[in-house]
Amino acid sequence: MKDVVDLIGRILLATIFLYEGIDSIWYFKKTKALMTSYGINFQQDMLLMASIFLLLLGGTLLLIGYRSRFGAVLILLYWIPLTFIVHSFWNDPPEVRRMESILFMKNMAIAGGLLSVFVNGSGKYSIKTLLANTRVPKRFR
Numbered sequence: 001m002k003d004v005v006d007l008i009g010r011i012l013l014a015t016i017f018l019y020e021g022i023d024s025i026w027y028f029k030k031t032k033a034l035m036t037s038y039g040i041n042f043q044q045d046m047l048l049m050a051s052i053f054l055l056l057l058g059g060t061l062l063l064i065g066y067r068s069r070f071g072a073v074l075i076l077l078y079w080i081p082l083t084f085i086v087h088s089f090w091n092d093p094p095e096v097r098r099m100e101s102i103l104f105m106k107n108m109a110i111a112g113g114l115l116s117v118f119v120n121g122s123g124k125y126s127i128k129t130l131l132a133n134t135r136v137p138k139r140f141r
């Protein structure tokens with residue numbers, strides 16, 4: 001049962017990041033405009049392309065369970081700074097502070113899920129386990 005829950009958790013976590021990566025590609029110009037509204041003006045194209053790379057590679061590694069710890073670290077490199085920049089509720093006016101604090105805590109909970117994957121690995125149902133348990137026929141050794 002634990003292995004099935006590990007798989008479901010990895011799928012749910014990966015879906016968030018793969019969707020965000022694809023969405024950032026699809027709405028590249030709008031995402032750059034949003035970056036400007038948050039005060040991120042330095043090397044926008046490079047930062048956005050690096051973010052997309054981290055999201056897609058990390059999400060894919062997380063999804064398939066191959067080097068999922070590395071994938072979790074890649075996503076955390078993007079997710080933690082993004083959370084502190086976008087959901088800085090302590091700087092927001094009182095009328096939006098409550099909602100931004102909830103979104104901040106949601107992102108921190110997702111980071112906790114990524115840390116859980118980092119600590120526990122990918123589990124039984126993963127490409128890593130499949131590769132480890134696959135035997136090479138003697139004629140190819």
